[in-house]
Amino acid sequence: MSGTLWLCGTPIGNLEDMTERLRRILGAADVVYAEDTRRARVLLERAGSSARLRSYFVGNETSRAQELQDDLRAGKTVAFVTDAGMPGVGDPGLTAVQAAREIGAAISIVPGPSAVTSAVALAGMGDRFAFESFLPRKGKERTDRLQTLAAEQRATVIFCSPKRVLADMSDLASALGADREIFAARELTKMFEELWWGTLEEAIAHWTDTEPRGEFTLVIQGAVPSTSVDWQEAVAVVEREVAAGTSRAAAVREVADMLGVPKNELYRRALAAGTQ
Incomplete structure (x- = not known):
C-alpha cells in the first residue's frame, strides 16, 4: 500500500504561527523533503520530529521526485515543506504532487500561513x-x-x-x-x-x-476599466447617498457596482472630496 504525501504550509517568518496539526504531521513523518534543509531542521526541532530530511529544490527536483516516489511506494509518510508558506505556490512542490499522482499515492495538505x-x-x-x-x-x-x-x-x-x-x-x-x-x-x-x-x-x-x-x-491595484469614468460625477453620487443617510462605505460599494469602477479607487476619491 502506498504512503501519503503531505503538503505542509509552514510559518512565513514567525515560528509561533506553527499549528498543532503541523507539529503532529511532521512528528509522524518518516521523511521530510525540504526546499532548504537548514531551515527545515529548525522547524523539525521545534516539532520534535526525528524524520529523515532530504533536500528538494529546482536544481535537484527531477532526481528527488523519483526518490519521493520510492518512499511513497514503500508506504512511508512523506511531508513536503518549503522555506515559508505553502509548497507549490511560488515555491517548489508542483513536481512532488505530480510524482505522487503518477503512482496513485494519497495526497493531503496541512494548511498554514500565506504571504x-x-x-x-x-x-x-x-x-x-x-x-x-x-x-x-x-x-x-x-x-x-x-x-x-x-x-x-x-x-x-x-x-x-x-x-x-x-x-x-x-x-x-x-x-x-x-x-x-x-x-x-x-x-x-x-x-x-x-x-x-x-x-x-x-x-x-x-x-x-x-x-x-x-x-x-x-x-x-488593478487597472481602471477602459471605459471612460466621470470620477467627479461618481463622487457626487456617493456624497448624495451619504447625505441621505447611507454610510460612506455602503455608498461607495453601491455606486462602484453600478458604474463598474474599482471600489477602493472610488472610496479614496470620495474620502478626499469629503475632507476638502
Missing part, C-alpha cells in the same frame, strides 16, 4: 486578485507579462527579492503608470515587518532612499 492572502487582506484593494509569483527576469517574457498586468483589472500579487524589488517596481511603473497604487509588505510576521501603501512612484523613491532588505510581497 499571498495576508498581503491581500492588508492591502485593502478588494478580494479579487491574480497571483503572479516572481516576474520573469528579462526578455520578451518579462515585457509580455508586464503588458498583461497593465490591463489586469484585479489586484495583482507579486513576490520580489530585495535585490530585484527596485527593478521590478521601475518596470511596473513604466508599464502600468507611476501613479498606480501599490501595497508593499516586507518581512511579513517577522521582527522588522514593514507595511507600506502609496503609488509606484512613491515606492521607488522610498526604497531608493532606504536599502531594501528581506523578502517583499507586493499588491498592485
Whole structure:
C-alpha cells in the first residue's frame, strides 16, 4: 500500500504561527523533503520530529521526485515543506504532487500561513486578485507579462527579492503608470515587518532612499476599466447617498457596482472630496 504525501504550509517568518496539526504531521513523518534543509531542521526541532530530511529544490527536483516516489511506494509518510508558506505556490512542490499522482499515492495538505492572502487582506484593494509569483527576469517574457498586468483589472500579487524589488517596481511603473497604487509588505510576521501603501512612484523613491532588505510581497491595484469614468460625477453620487443617510462605505460599494469602477479607487476619491 502506498504512503501519503503531505503538503505542509509552514510559518512565513514567525515560528509561533506553527499549528498543532503541523507539529503532529511532521512528528509522524518518516521523511521530510525540504526546499532548504537548514531551515527545515529548525522547524523539525521545534516539532520534535526525528524524520529523515532530504533536500528538494529546482536544481535537484527531477532526481528527488523519483526518490519521493520510492518512499511513497514503500508506504512511508512523506511531508513536503518549503522555506515559508505553502509548497507549490511560488515555491517548489508542483513536481512532488505530480510524482505522487503518477503512482496513485494519497495526497493531503496541512494548511498554514500565506504571504499571498495576508498581503491581500492588508492591502485593502478588494478580494479579487491574480497571483503572479516572481516576474520573469528579462526578455520578451518579462515585457509580455508586464503588458498583461497593465490591463489586469484585479489586484495583482507579486513576490520580489530585495535585490530585484527596485527593478521590478521601475518596470511596473513604466508599464502600468507611476501613479498606480501599490501595497508593499516586507518581512511579513517577522521582527522588522514593514507595511507600506502609496503609488509606484512613491515606492521607488522610498526604497531608493532606504536599502531594501528581506523578502517583499507586493499588491498592485488593478487597472481602471477602459471605459471612460466621470470620477467627479461618481463622487457626487456617493456624497448624495451619504447625505441621505447611507454610510460612506455602503455608498461607495453601491455606486462602484453600478458604474463598474474599482471600489477602493472610488472610496479614496470620495474620502478626499469629503475632507476638502
